[in-house]
Amino acid sequence: xxxxxxxxxFLRRTLTSLSGILIWAxxxxxxxxxxxxxxREGAGWTGFVKPxxxxxxxxxxxxxxxxxxxxxxxxxPDDPGAPDVSIFLxxxxxxxxxLSLFGVLATTASAVLLPTCGALR
Amino acid sequence: MSEPLSPVPRPEGEEDxxxxxxxxxxxxxxxxxxxxxxxxxxxLGAAFVxxxxxxxxxxxxxxxxxxxxxxxVSQDLYNQMFTVHGTTMMFLFAVPAMEALGVLLLPQMLAAxxxxxxxxxxxxxxxxxxxxxxxxxxxxxxLAPAGGWFMYPPLTLMEYQPxxxxxxxxxxxxxxxxxxxxxxxxxxxxxxxxRPPGMSLDKLPIFGWAMLIFAGMIMVAFPAVILATMLLxxxxxxxxxxxxxxxxxxxxLWQHLFWFFGHPEVYIIxxxxxxxxxxxxxTAARKPLVGFNLIVVALIATGFFSFGxxxxxxxxxxxxxxxxxxxxxxxxxVAIPSGIQxxxxxxxFAASERKIEFNTPTLFVLGMLFIFLIGGLTGVxxxxxxxxxxxxxTYFIVAHMHYVMIGGMVFPLFATFYYWVxxxxxxxxxxxxxxxxxxxxxxxxxxxxxxxxxxxxxxxxRRVWTYPAELGVGPFNLVSTIGAYMIAAxxxxxxxxxxxxxxxxxxxxxxxxxxxxxEFLPQDVYSTRSIPHVSSRYPLWDDPDLPRxxxxxxxxxxxxxxxxxxxxxxxxxxxxxxxxxxxxxPGWTHxxxxxxxxxxxxxLTVKIVVPAMLCALVAVGAVLTWVWSIDKGPDAGPVSIGxxxxxxxxxxxxxxxxxxxxxxxxxVAGSLFIxxxxxxxxxWTVSPEVxxxxxxxLPQLGWPLGAGVLMLGAAAVMRxxxxxxxxxxxxxxxxxxxxxxxxxxxxxGITAEIYGHWTSGLRPTASSYGAMVYLGAILTAQLVLxxxxxxxxxxxxxxxxxxxxxxxxxxxxTSLLLYYTTAQFLIAxxxxxxxxxxxxxxP
Ligand code: HEM
Ligand SMILES: [Cu+2]
Numbered sequence: 001x002x003x004x005x006x007x008x009x010f011l012r013r014t015l016t017s018l019s020g021i022l023i024w025a026x027x028x029x030x031x032x033x034x035x036x037x038x039x040r041e042g043a044g045w046t047g048f049v050k051p052x053x054x055x056x057x058x059x060x061x062x063x064x065x066x067x068x069x070x071x072x073x074x075x076x077p078d079d080p081g082a083p084d085v086s087i088f089l090x091x092x093x094x095x096x097x098x099l100s101l102f103g104v105l106a107t108t109a110s111a112v113l114l115p116t117c118g119a120l121r
Numbered sequence: 122m123s124e125p126l127s128p129v130p131r132p133e134g135e136e137d138x139x140x141x142x143x144x145x146x147x148x149x150x151x152x153x154x155x156x157x158x159x160x161x162x163x164x165l166g167a168a169f170v171x172x173x174x175x176x177x178x179x180x181x182x183x184x185x186x187x188x189x190x191x192x193x194v195s196q197d198l199y200n201q202m203f204t205v206h207g208t209t210m211m212f213l214f215a216v217p218a219m220e221a222l223g224v225l226l227l228p229q230m231l232a233a234x235x236x237x238x239x240x241x242x243x244x245x246x247x248x249x250x251x252x253x254x255x256x257x258x259x260x261x262x263x264l265a266p267a268g269g270w271f272m273y274p275p276l277t278l279m280e281y282q283p284x285x286x287x288x289x290x291x292x293x294x295x296x297x298x299x300x301x302x303x304x305x306x307x308x309x310x311x312x313x314x315x316r317p318p319g320m321s322l323d324k325l326p327i328f329g330w331a332m333l334i335f336a337g338m339i340m341v342a343f344p345a346v347i348l349a350t351m352l353l354x355x356x357x358x359x360x361x362x363x364x365x366x367x368x369x370x371x372x373x374l375w376q377h378l379f380w381f382f383g384h385p386e387v388y389i390i391x392x393x394x395x396x397x398x399x400x401x402x403x404t405a406a407r408k409p410l411v412g413f414n415l416i417v418v419a420l421i422a423t424g425f426f427s428f429g430x431x432x433x434x435x436x437x438x439x440x441x442x443x444x445x446x447x448x449x450x451x452x453x454x455v456a457i458p459s460g461i462q463x464x465x466x467x468x469x470f471a472a473s474e475r476k477i478e479f480n481t482p483t484l485f486v487l488g489m490l491f492i493f494l495i496g497g498l499t500g501v502x503x504x505x506x507x508x509x510x511x512x513x514x515t516y517f518i519v520a521h522m523h524y525v526m527i528g529g530m531v532f533p534l535f536a537t538f539y540y541w542v543x544x545x546x547x548x549x550x551x552x553x554x555x556x557x558x559x560x561x562x563x564x565x566x567x568x569x570x571x572x573x574x575x576x577x578x579x580x581x582x583r584r585v586w587t588y589p590a591e592l593g594v595g596p597f598n599l600v601s602t603i604g605a606y607m608i609a610a611x612x613x614x615x616x617x618x619x620x621x622x623x624x625x626x627x628x629x630x631x632x633x634x635x636x637x638x639x640e641f642l643p644q645d646v647y648s649t650r651s652i653p654h655v656s657s658r659y660p661l662w663d664d665p666d667l668p669r670x671x672x673x674x675x676x677x678x679x680x681x682x683x684x685x686x687x688x689x690x691x692x693x694x695x696x697x698x699x700x701x702x703x704x705x706x707p708g709w710t711h712x713x714x715x716x717x718x719x720x721x722x723x724x725l726t727v728k729i730v731v732p733a734m735l736c737a738l739v740a741v742g743a744v745l746t747w748v749w750s751i752d753k754g755p756d757a758g759p760v761s762i763g764x765x766x767x768x769x770x771x772x773x774x775x776x777x778x779x780x781x782x783x784x785x786x787x788x789v790a791g792s793l794f795i796x797x798x799x800x801x802x803x804x805w806t807v808s809p810e811v812x813x814x815x816x817x818x819l820p821q822l823g824w825p826l827g828a829g830v831l832m833l834g835a836a837a838v839m840r841x842x843x844x845x846x847x848x849x850x851x852x853x854x855x856x857x858x859x860x861x862x863x864x865x866x867x868x869x870g871i872t873a874e875i876y877g878h879w880t881s882g883l884r885p886t887a888s889s890y891g892a893m894v895y896l897g898a899i900l901t902a903q904l905v906l907x908x909x910x911x912x913x914x915x916x917x918x919x920x921x922x923x924x925x926x927x928x929x930x931x932x933x934x935t936s937l938l939l940y941y942t943t944a945q946f947l948i949a950x951x952x953x954x955x956x957x958x959x960x961x962x963x964p
Binding site: 092103 | 321322323324414415417418421422425426428429441442443444446447449450451453454457458692693694695806807
C-alpha cells in the first residue's frame, strides 16, 4: 500500500484565496485600534491617526496588488491535467480582492471626511 | 454509464451487514443513537419546539400590547418574557436549527455515512436539549432573566438584578454556546474531510460552503460572548470589577464583546439559510445556480465583513464620530455580498426554461426574498448614524430585526421542511396544507410587523409592557397583534401537516423535486449504499444513471470492510481518498456526559456547589469512558474501497481528522484569548490610572521567568514522551511517567504565575486591573486542567497497551493542546508582566 495522498499546500492555497479579506481585516483592526487608543490618550497622539490610516491604506492596496499578480503561480494546480480547482480558487481570490479593496477604501473615506476624535452632535 | 468502481453483483448479505451495523437502537435505547439522521432530527425537532414555545411568549406579549394600558401581564413578567423570547429565539432556536440542518443534511449531501465525530454531535445535542429546557422553564417560576436578550450591565450586575435570574442566562447560555462550538468543530471537519472522492472544493454544494463559513464564524464569534459571560458571572459571583466604573471597569466592555459576537450572530443565522435557498432555487428552475463562484465569495465576504460591524449597535454610546463611520462603512460593504446572492437567485429563476412551479418550497423562498429585501433596506437605513439615533430602541428596530430574522431564516427554514422532508420521511408533506401555511404566515407576518415601523417612528419605545392611549399607536398595535395570531395559525397548520404526513422512514420517491445533488440519492440508515465518485456540481443531473449505480453498490465502499461504522476521509481541497475513518456506534456514555454537564452548570447557577462538582466528576468520567474505546487502532486495515484504491484505516498527524479537530480547537481557544487581550487593553484605555497603580504589584521578574521556563519544559517533555512510547503490543513505564511529568510541569508553571501575583499583594476584587490579571491566568489554568486529565488518560492507555508508537492519537492530541497552551501562556506572560512597564502611562 502506498502512502495516502496528502493535500498539498492546503494552508498556502487557503491563505492566498482569502488574502483580500484578511488584508481588509488587518487594515480595519489597525485603523480602529490606532484611532481608539489615540483618541483616549489625547493630545500629542491624535495627529498621527490620519497619516497612519493613509499609510495603512497604501500598504493594503499594494499588498492586494501583489496577491493579484501572484495568484496564478501561488494557486497553480498540482496536476496540470485537472485545473478545475485552481481556476475556481483564482476566481475566488480575485473577486474577494475587489470586494475587500472596496471595504478598505470605504474605511479610508471615513477618515478623509471626518474629524479624528470629535463626537458627532 | 461508467465502469463500475466495485465489482457487481455485490455478494449476498452485504447490504444486511450494513443495515445491521448502522441500525438505529430501538425502544428505551433510542437515546443512545448517534446516526446523523436521528440526532439531526432530534436537534431540529427540539429547535422547532423552542420556536413554538418562544412564539407563544410572543403571542402573550402581543396580546398584552393589543390595546393601551392593559394589565394581562405585569411589568416584571413582561421583562422576563421578552428576554426569554429573544434569548430562546436566538440561542435555542435559530443557531441550533441551522446547526441541526448541518448535522442532518451535510452527510447526505456529501454521501458520507456520517459526520466524523458522531458522538460529539450527539453530546452537543443532548446538552442543548437538557440545558435549553431548564433555561426556558425558568419563565414559569419567576426565575427568568429580565435584562433583555443582550443583558447589558450595569443593569445586570448583582446590585440591580439580585437573585439567580441573570445567572440562568449567563451559565445557561454560556453552556449552550459551548455545545454550539462542539457542533461547529464537527461541521468544519465534516465538510472539509468527508466529501466523496472527486468533490473538490469547486464542486462542494453551496449549502456545504455556507455551513463551512457558518462554523468558522461560530469559532471566532462565540468565544467573545463566552468570555463576556465569564466576566459578568465572575463579577456577579465574586465581585471582580470588570464592569464597575469606580474600580476601573467599564460597562461598555460588555457591549463590545457582546456585539462582536452579536452582529455576526445575525449572519451566522442568515448564511446557512441563504445556502439552503441556493440549493432550492436551482431545483425549482432546473438550472445550475448562476454565479456559483460569486456566491461562494459572497458567503466568505459576508462572514468576514460581519465582524467589522459590531459598533453599529453602539452608535448612541458617545463613541467618536470617526469610529462610528468605520463601522458604518463596513455595514454598507456587507450589503454588497447579500446583493450578489439576491441577484444570483433572481438570475437563476430567470434562466429557467420551463414554467416555474410554485410549490410550497418555492413559495417560501419567494416570501423570503420579499421580506428579507425590506429588512435589508431598513437595515441600510439604521446603518446611517443620524437615522439610527432617531430609531434606536424604538419599535422600528423591532420591525427591522424581525424582517431580517424571520425573512432571512424562518422562511428558508419552512422551505427546507417542505423540500427535504422526502429524504428522511416516508412521504412528502401536503402541498395543500403547505400553501395555507405559507399564505397565513406570509400575510400574517407583514400585518404584524409592517405597522411596527410606523409605531416606532411615532415614538413607541421597544421593551415597554404597555403604552398610554394618547401616544396614538393603539390602532397599529392592534393590527400587529392580529397579524401575530395569523402567523400562529400558519404555524399551527404546519404542525397539523407534520402530524398527519410526517413519518420517519424509507419509501416514497427518492427525488420528488428532480434535484441535482447527492442528498436525493436512494438512502437507508447507512446513508447511500455505495459512495459515488463525483465529477460535477449537479451529479444527478449530469449522470442520470448514478442513483441506480450507487444503489447497486457499484461505487466506492459498498461494504463494511472493518466490520464497523466507517466512512471515507478525503483531502480537504481536492477530495482525494486518504483513509477510512472508523467511527463509534450507539452508546450511553455521551448521553450521561451531556446530562451531567448540564446538571453541573445548572446547579452552579443556583450556587449548590458540592453536588455540582459531583456532577462534573460524573461527566468527566463518562467522557473518559466514551473516548477510551474510540481509538480503534490500525489492525483492521488496510482495506480496498473499489476503483483499485486501497486505504489505511488508521492515521495520525496532519492528515488525520483528529488533528484537524485540534487545529479548529486552537482557533477557538485563540479567539477566546484574543478577546481577553482586547478586553485587557480596552480597560487600560478606559482607566490607565488603575494600570499605573497596578505597576506597584508587579511580581519580581523571577516569577514570570520561572513560570515560562516551567511551561516550556512541559512542552519539551511532552514532545520527548512520544519517543518513549513502546512498540505496538507492548507497554512500558517510562512513557506514562514522562507524560505525567509534562502535565505536572505545566501545572507548576501556571501555579507560579498565580502565586507570584498573590504574594505581591494583587487582589482581583480591588480593581479591574487585578481582575484582568487573574482572569488571564484562569484562561491558561483551565487548559492546563484539561491537559492534566488528558495526560492521565494517556498514561492509563499506555499501561493498558492501547497507546503505542503507531496508535498514538490520544497523545498526539494532548501534545497539540499543550503546545497551544504554552504559546498562549508565553504571550500572556509578556502582556501581563511587560505591558504595564511600557504603557503604564506617565504619572
Ligand atoms: C413568530 C413570530 C414572532 C413574534 C410575533 C415576535 C414578537 C416579538 C415581540 C412582541 C417582541 C418584544 C418587543 C419589545 O417589547 O421590545 C420581540 C422581541 C424580540 N424577538 Fe421576536 N417575535 C417573533 C419571532 C422571532 C424570531 C423568529 C426571532 C429570532 C430568530 C425573534 C427575535 C427577537 C428578539 C431578539 C427580540 C428582542 C428581545 C429583547 O428586546 O431583548 N423573534 N418579538
Ligand atoms: Cu448588527
